[in-house]
Amino acid sequence: MSAFDRRNFLRTSAAGALASATVSPAAFAQSNAASASTPAPASAPNARPPKVTRILAEFICKTSYQDLPAPARKEGVRTLMNWVGVAVGGSHDETVSRAVAALTPF
Structure with a gap:
């Protein structure tokens, strides 16, 4: 890798x-x-x-998405997922807490 x-x-x-x-x-x-x-x-x-x-x-x-090299696409997806994780993890809203609790087994 x-x-x-x-x-x-x-x-x-x-x-x-x-x-x-x-x-x-x-x-x-x-x-x-x-x-x-x-x-x-x-x-x-x-x-x-x-x-x-x-x-x-x-x-x-x-x-277009296909014009990007494979490592750039991979890094873009990883970075977006990282951002979503940080946004959800940093939220103190009850709805997010419930969603995280529901998804914890997975």
């Missing part, structure tokens, strides 16, 4: 998204028009913020 390094995964997936994503001006015409009407900060009158979030969002929307 090979170890999966989350930091390396995040670093390479972000770099891959930035390197391979292309943003079509037509795809975000409304968004670009809205951001053009927003005044730039006083320190840099002609500077516009980078569109890293937009590029990353487009990459995420276009990527």
